[in-house]
Structure formats: C-alpha cells, structure tokens
Amino acid sequence: MSKIRITKQFSFETGHALYGYDGKCKNVHGHSYHLFVTVIGIPISDSTNVKFGMVIDFGDLKKIVKEEIVDVFDHATVFNKNTPHVELARELEARDHNVLLVDYQPTSEMMVIDFAEKIKQRLPETIKLHSLRLSETTSSFAEWYASDNE
Template identity: 80%
Template sequence: MSKIRITKQFSFEAGHALYGYDGKCKNLHGHSYHLFVTVIGEPIIDHSNVKFGMVIDFGDLKKIVNKEIIDVFDHSMIFNKNTPHLNLAEELKNQEHHIILVDYQPTTEMMVIDFAEKIKKHLPENIALHSLKLSETSTSFAEWYASDNE
C-alpha cells in the first residue's frame, strides 16, 4: 500500500517577547500563527472499518492538535521562564492573563520543536508526524521535518 501524507491547518493568536534579543521582537508583541501539521501513513484497507480509505480522520488529528497546542497557546502570552520576564509573567498571571512559561526562547523555531514533541506522543502507532510548518507572519515561518531529526 502507498504511504500518503495528509495536512491539516490550524490558527491561533499568541504574544511573546524575546528576552536578550537586539531587535524589535524584544518588546511584547503578538502574531496570528498558522500551523500546518502533516502526518504520513497508509490508508486503512479494512472495508469494515468506518475510517476505511483514510490515513487518519482529520477530526481525530484536529482533536490531538487542539488539545496539545491550540487550546493551550491560543490567546496566550508566552515567556521563557528562565529570564527576568518571569516577574512580568507573574504579575500578568495575577491579573488573570493567560500566561505560558516555557523552558526555551519562544521563537517560532523553538515553538515548532516543542509542538512536534507534543503531537508525536498522541498519534496512533501506525501514523507518523512527517512535518510541521509554523508561520508567524505571511512571509516568515519555521519548518520541522521528521527526516531531519532522526
């Protein structure tokens, strides 16, 4: 049977600041992120399976990505918890803002690595994460490929 790649696109809004950076992105700012999730597998060939002909039901992939990424990161402010931004994060949390503290500089590159690990853990055994593309603007994005990380 042929291996097939399927892709689902997701969107979320989030803010961040890059502590120690020497450009404008050191300031608090936000993006309309677009995440493209591509998985690879063989279509189900069991005629009695309700998902016959599918690699994975797009709805099942959506549940995984929503639970692990979208529901967590949408309308949040992301800070590296190992920087002085921690004080600001705590102050914002106390004012009931949705704050996420991560162990990395919250660049698009590092976020896509984090997202890959989160998604891979929840995919069915016969489905592999092929790639992720995370865009923070219409012209700027980072890509993660399983083949580059084996």
C-alpha cells in the same frame, strides 16, 4: 499500499517576547500563527472499519492538535521561564492574563520543536508526524521535518 501524507491547518493568536534579543521582538507583541501539520501513513484497507480509506480522520488529528497546541497557546502570552520575564509573567497572571512559561526562548523555531514532540506522543503507532510549518507572519515561518531529526 502507498504511503500518503495528509495536512491539516490550524490558526491561533499568541503573544510573546524574546528576552535578550537585540531588536523589536524584545518587546511583548503577538502573532496570528498558522500551523500546518502533516502526517504520513497507509490508508486503512479494512473495508469494515469506519475509517476505511483514511490515513487518519481529520477530526482525530484536529482533536490532538487542538488539545495539545491550539487550546493551550491561543490568546496566551509565552515567556521563557529562565529569564527575568518571569516577573512580568507573574504580574500578568495576577491580572488574570493567560501566561505560558516555557523552558525555551519562544521563537517560531523553538515552538515548532515543542509542538512536534507534543503531537508525536499523541499519534497512533501507525501514523508518523512528517512535518510542521509554523508561520508567524505571511512571509516568515519555521519548519520541522521528521527526516531531518532521525
């Protein structure tokens, strides 16, 4: 049986700031992110299985990505916890804002690496994460490919 890739798209709104950056992105700002998740596997060949013919049910993939990424990052502000931005984060949290403190500079590049690790841990053994594309604007995106990271 042939290996097939399937892709599901997700959207979420997230704010961030890049500590130490030499441009406008050092300021707190936000993006309407679009995340494309592509997995690869062999469609289920057991005709008695309710998922017959599927690599993975789109609903099952949605559940994983929603729980690990969308529900966590949507309408949150992300800061690198290893910078003085932690002070701003504490102030926002005190005002009941949703703040995420991460171990990395919250660029699209670093976020997509984080997302890949989270998604890979939740996929069934028979399904592999093939690639992610995280768009922060209509013309700017970061991509992660399993083949580049073997």
